[in-house]
Amino acid sequence: MQDKINLCQIPKKATAKEAKEIKKLMLEHYAHAKTELKFRNLYELLIAVMLSAQCTDKRVNIVTPMLFECFPTLESLANANLDDVKALISSCSFFNNKAKNMVAMAQEVMTRFDGEIPLERDSLMSLSGVGQKTANVVLIEFCEANYIAVDTHVFRTTHRLGLSAATTPIKTEEELTRLFKDHLSTLHQAFVLFGRYICKAQKPLCGECFLQKYCKSKSNFKA
Ligand code: SF4
Structure with a gap:
């Protein structure tokens, strides 16, 4: 919306x-x-928040278990076949763009941040598909950072x-x-x-x- x-x-x-x-x-x-998104680590949180843009948390929670079973790590997502990712998240809104951004984000973290998702807002926002709202939500959820995301x-x-x-x-x-x-x-x-x-x-x-x-x-x- x-x-x-x-x-x-x-x-x-x-x-x-x-x-x-x-x-x-x-x-x-x-x-x-607490957020209603389900995640077990920073990688899963970032992916869940990226998927939740213009999509309900309920839908994201339906999609992510299989996605994380197929791609359990950032590295595995960086090496994923894009069509496989699209198929796994196809019930989410804007799944084509989200899949492209998720794979690109994972590749960028591997090459630019040595495989570690950065916990600094500007660095997070430099990743594909991560805008200010997504970055804030990740930092709020993972670090209880003093941000509000609108x-x-x-x-x-x-x-x-x-x-x-x-x-x-x-x-x-x-x-x-x-x-x-x-x-x-x-x-x-x-x-x-x-x-x-x-x-x-x-x-x-x-x-x-x-x-x-x-x-x-x-x-x-x-x-
Ligand atoms: S904030 Fe105002 S509009 Fe919203 S539920 Fe309360 S009374 Fe109603």
């Missing part, structure tokens, strides 16, 4: 006090929030709450980083789960929402 917002629909901005209270409540409600859930929920009025995910990330400053990795997980299960895109569960008091958009979702 295109993460854009109609400027006419941008709600009022949350006050600094409201933002602080929302942060506190999110950290309380989602203190132990996917469709984070973008939608933070705008509905008036925490950002930015029109792109990258600008939203910058605004949220300035606003919250710390605990960003937990807040990232929290907003993803909040958006996935409560503040859903089509029919948000406003009646069950613990942030209703702060919401700038709930009048748009009358039952």
Whole structure:
């Protein structure tokens, strides 16, 4: 989905006090929030996150067990036949490009980083198919790095709450980083789960929402 917002629909901005209270409540409600992607090591995490772009975690978790059985290491993926990789991930959106990027990424890590996936954001982002959001998610999940990654859930929920009025995910990330400053990795997980299960895109569960008091958009979702 295109993460854009109609400027006419941008709600009022949350006050600094409201933002602080929302942060506190999110950290309380989602203190132990974790990604729903399944992985056992950094290689599997990076591949799962690359596959999850514009695809559900549920779908990725269906596809990855066989993919990792066939290509258990970065080296094996670097030497993979591209058509075999495409066949294994064909039920994911944009599988042709994702397969090309995954194999190219593995080859680049083998040649440029001596087979070790770098854990530094700029280096990660220099790899094929790894943009800022993917790099942030990997660092959040693997190192609990103080980053927030703005996917469709984070973008939608933070705008509905008036925490950002930015029109792109990258600008939203910058605004949220300035606003919250710390605990960003937990807040990232929290907003993803909040958006996935409560503040859903089509029919948000406003009646069950613990942030209703702060919401700038709930009048748009009358039952
Ligand atoms: S009240 Fe509704 S629209 Fe507002 S944040 Fe909660 S679930 Fe989302």
